Amino acid sequence: MASNRSRTAGRHFLQIPGPSPIPDRVLRAMDMPIIDHRGPEFGKLARRVLDGVKTIFKTTNPVIIYPSSGTGAWEAALVNTLSPGDHVLMYETGQFGTLWKKMAEKLGLVPIFIETDWRSGADPKAIEAKLREDKEKKIKAVAVLHNETSTGCVSHPAEVRKAIDAAGHPALLLVDTISSLASIDYRHDEWGVDVTVGGAQKGLMLPPGVSFNAVSDKALVASKSSALPKSFWGWEEMIAMNKTNYFPYTPATNILYGLAEAIDMLHEEGLENVFSRHDRLAEATRRAVRSWGLEILCKDPKYYSSTITAILLPEGHNADQFRTAALENFDIAYGAGLGKIAGKVFRIGHLGDTNDGTIIGALALTEMALGVAGIPHKKGGVQAAMDYIGEESKKRAN
Numbered sequence: 001m002a003s004n005r006s007r008t009a010g011r012h013f014l015q016i017p018g019p020s021p022i023p024d025r026v027l028r029a030m031d032m033p034i035i036d037h038r039g040p041e042f043g044k045l046a047r048r049v050l051d052g053v054k055t056i057f058k059t060t061n062p063v064i065i066y067p068s069s070g071t072g073a074w075e076a077a078l079v080n081t082l083s084p085g086d087h088v089l090m091y092e093t094g095q096f097g098t099l100w101k102k103m104a105e106k107l108g109l110v111p112i113f114i115e116t117d118w119r120s121g122a123d124p125k126a127i128e129a130k131l132r133e134d135k136e137k138k139i140k141a142v143a144v145l146h147n148e149t150s151t152g153c154v155s156h157p158a159e160v161r162k163a164i165d166a167a168g169h170p171a172l173l174l175v176d177t178i179s180s181l182a183s184i185d186y187r188h189d190e191w192g193v194d195v196t197v198g199g200a201q202k203g204l205m206l207p208p209g210v211s212f213n214a215v216s217d218k219a220l221v222a223s224k225s226s227a228l229p230k231s232f233w234g235w236e237e238m239i240a241m242n243k244t245n246y247f248p249y250t251p252a253t254n255i256l257y258g259l260a261e262a263i264d265m266l267h268e269e270g271l272e273n274v275f276s277r278h279d280r281l282a283e284a285t286r287r288a289v290r291s292w293g294l295e296i297l298c299k300d301p302k303y304y305s306s307t308i309t310a311i312l313l314p315e316g317h318n319a320d321q322f323r324t325a326a327l328e329n330f331d332i333a334y335g336a337g338l339g340k341i342a343g344k345v346f347r348i349g350h351l352g353d354t355n356d357g358t359i360i361g362a363l364a365l366t367e368m369a370l371g372v373a374g375i376p377h378k379k380g381g382v383q384a385a386m387d388y389i390g391e392e393s394k395k396r397a398n
């Protein structure tokens with residue numbers, strides 16, 4: 001490819017909150033000749049991933065795997081459970097919450113949108129209050145994001161479920177875990193979630209190209225009477241074909257090889273260890289940010305995300321110019337500010353195949369880039385992150 005930049009040596013620091021870096025083992029697992037997706041070898045692969053992925057969502061019910069990006073699985077969650085004109089209680093936690101709401105509108109649903117300043121997660125009390133007001137039970141679903149990737153704020157699905165139950169409301173609970181699955185603790189069955197939406201390219205360490213719907217019995221019942229049009233996204237045919245180890249149309253065969261490998265890797269490390277690694281890298285990042293004297297966008301620790309930290313630049317400094325300077329000088333890519341916080345924040349992703357060394361490297365490049373770009377800050381952020389990670393290692397060793 002023609003480029004007027006000279007070759008950059010070594011590893012590119014891809015610190016966007018997804019797609020995240022792909023482990024070599026996953027790349028090698030996908031490096032396979034294509035096979036017949038109606039043949040016996042594929043049947044074995046399909047069984048392996050269809051069963052394996054349930055252990056990641058923590059469900060014993062079917063998980064549907066689509067050959068699409070996460071946005072497709074968002075649509076699938078809505079069109080399989082709802083009917084035109086149904087009210088859906090949604091939360092404006094940030095840009096992704098807003099996009100899901102816009103999708104609901106385009107599909108002919110009526111979103112009821114709880115607004116926020118994009119600096120916290122969904123408040124279960126606000127959800128409970130809206131459901132109590134809904135005497136006629138027009139709200140058919142509550143949709144929240146486990147992790148709002150544009151702001152770095154989580155919501156707590158188990159608390160949202162409790163709020164729905166406390167209001168005595170029959171609404172379904174739909175949860176987007178696209179940037180939290182396999183990174184932050186998640187339990188589809190135990191938390192009473194009806195549809196969980198997942199994606200490949202964030203915590204699951206895969207290339208973009210597959211997405212998921214985990215479904216509850218209640219969601220399956222709702223799908224029988226749901227009247228929104230659906231064909232490609234329809235659960236019924238998928239679930240029926242998956243029982244025979246096949247798919248109704250061509251699956252993303254080679255990504256499924258990668259998925260089987262990624263599931264094995266997650267269990268080899270242990271999901272609990274995967275989650276605590278993400279917690280540690282996130283806390284190290286936040287300590288660096290505070291030491292620099294910069295502000296974390298998410299303002300309440302109750303909502304801190306373990307997969308992405310969004311950082312506000314001081315007034316008068318453009319975050320996109322900072323990102324460009326960091327990329328040109330140090331070959332590091334951050335997530336951009338999206339929607340109404342465009343140009344105001346940059347986002348450090350610390351998810352997927354990321355370790356202590358990666359994050360310390362990324363934070364060191366960031367501290368240097370702040371200097372190069374002339375962003376007012378204090379030194380010592382990397383040291384604070386190192387001190388924290390060092391202390392945590394000592395604790396683990398004892």
Ligand SMILES: *Cc1c(COP(=O)(O)O)cnc(C)c1O
Pocket residue numbers: 018069070071072096145147148149176177178179199208
């Ligand atoms: C990335 C993301 C999406 C969109 O997924 P695509 O794979 O880009 O279609 C939706 N929701 C959240 C929370 C995300 O992080």
